Amino acid sequence: MLADLPAQPADALLALIKLYAADERADKIDLGVGVYRTGQGETPVFGAIKGAEKKLYETQDSKAYLGPEGDMGFVEALKPHIFGTGFAAIDRIDGMQTPGGTGAVRLAVGLAKKAGITRVIMGTPSWPNHAQILKDLDLEVVTFNHAKDGAVDMNAVKAAIADAGATDAILLHGCCHNPTGIDYSNDDWDAIAALLADKGLLPILDLAYQGLGDGMEADAYGVRKVMATVPEALLAYSCDKNFGLYRDRVGAVYVMADKDQLPAIMSNGAALARANWSMPPDHGAAAVRLILEDEALTAQWLDELDQMRTRMRQVRDKLAAAGTAGGVDMVPYGTQNGLFAMLPLSSEQILALRNDHAIYMAGSGRINVAGLTMGNIDKFIDAVAAVSA
Numbered sequence: 001m002l003a004d005l006p007a008q009p010a011d012a013l014l015a016l017i018k019l020y021a022a023d024e025r026a027d028k029i030d031l032g033v034g035v036y037r038t039g040q041g042e043t044p045v046f047g048a049i050k051g052a053e054k055k056l057y058e059t060q061d062s063k064a065y066l067g068p069e070g071d072m073g074f075v076e077a078l079k080p081h082i083f084g085t086g087f088a089a090i091d092r093i094d095g096m097q098t099p100g101g102t103g104a105v106r107l108a109v110g111l112a113k114k115a116g117i118t119r120v121i122m123g124t125p126s127w128p129n130h131a132q133i134l135k136d137l138d139l140e141v142v143t144f145n146h147a148k149d150g151a152v153d154m155n156a157v158k159a160a161i162a163d164a165g166a167t168d169a170i171l172l173h174g175c176c177h178n179p180t181g182i183d184y185s186n187d188d189w190d191a192i193a194a195l196l197a198d199k200g201l202l203p204i205l206d207l208a209y210q211g212l213g214d215g216m217e218a219d220a221y222g223v224r225k226v227m228a229t230v231p232e233a234l235l236a237y238s239c240d241k242n243f244g245l246y247r248d249r250v251g252a253v254y255v256m257a258d259k260d261q262l263p264a265i266m267s268n269g270a271a272l273a274r275a276n277w278s279m280p281p282d283h284g285a286a287a288v289r290l291i292l293e294d295e296a297l298t299a300q301w302l303d304e305l306d307q308m309r310t311r312m313r314q315v316r317d318k319l320a321a322a323g324t325a326g327g328v329d330m331v332p333y334g335t336q337n338g339l340f341a342m343l344p345l346s347s348e349q350i351l352a353l354r355n356d357h358a359i360y361m362a363g364s365g366r367i368n369v370a371g372l373t374m375g376n377i378d379k380f381i382d383a384v385a386a387v388s389a
């Protein structure tokens with residue numbers, strides 16, 4: 001029986017990591033997997049996390065089970081950062097901790113399905129795991145074009161909302177769109193929020209990169225606007241990028257609904273968690289909670305996040321300053337957001353970058369902007385020019 005299982009394709013990005021590791025060229029550049037890197041090419045543990053882990057080591061006196069909702073102190077402490085202080089609907093929002101943003105998406109979509117959603121509308125391209133999770137939950141997927149000519153395709157999202165059915169939900173990236181880096185403007189969010197409310201369409205919002213675009217407040221505009229406008233929403237949140245906790249798997253799912261119904265809804269969330277992973281891993285979320293409960297650690301964390309964002313802006317500015325590189329217009333990368341950008345290159349050109357220039361990127365043309373440094377960016381621009389001329 002088990003022997004009948006067909007082999008699944010290997011994860012392309014993980015395969016790329018192996019190829020990169022085996023490449024002996026000293027000037028190789030890794031633009032594949034989506035983790036932040038410093039100007040020295042490192043992905044260090046945040047100083048604020050180290051501080052919180054020290055506290056945790058000194059004060060944590062038990063590792064007994066917490067429960068399917070995880071660390072509720074963590075879930076609560078994040079709220080003012082996500083929704084802002086004084087968010088009008090805050091008493092209609094409850095949440096629970098999840099294993100990373102992936103667990104949060106899984107739980108949000110699972111809850112939507114349990115509530116009667118049969119189809120999910122989403123922009124493409126998207127983070128590949130969105131489609132995989134939806135497929136795994138047997139939900140129908142309808143796609144629309146996320147971007148066109150380097151800008152969001154507002155007509156496409158408007159048409160998708162207009163065509164939505166009664167048991168549809170729409171999945172939207174809150175900020176720092178993966179893989180395009182192309183985000184809705186505040187005006188776009190205003191329009192989308194109004195259309196969602198008119199249509200009565202349930203939003204599933206995915207906020208995995210808050211603080212990596214224009215800052216914690218600015219990056220939350222869309223999520224806050226939508227959640228201030230519609231009656232019900234689901235929000236999947238990741239702390240794995242903005243606290244640098246990737247492998248510790250730190251996330252949360254938030255539900256906004258009728259206040260009286262929240263306990264029943266969250267009991268469904270807890271039941272889904274129990275059936276999936278029982279309870280989320282504690283360590284990273286406890287560290288985040290300790291940061292957010294401590295003014296000095298919070299300031300340190302925000303400062304470290306600021307440094308990340310500033311570095312990515314510098315890289316983007318430098319790309320934009322190059323103007324065009326061969327056939328690629330670099331200017332739009334300057335105003336896009338977050339870790340990612342898409343290069344309009346063919347698979348032959350992407351292969352030539354790897355073979356001839358030791359530059360590794362996803363087969364889709366997605367690059368991790370944080371893989372570029374002031375030391376390798378000129379080589380990168382020249383190489384793109386060479387393969388795309």
Ligand code: PMP
Binds near residue numbers: 100173208250
């Ligand atoms: N959503 C999006 C859009 C993402 O890009 C990612 C990470 N690549 C996630 C969710 C999940 O993040 P994690 O599970 O690592 O917290």
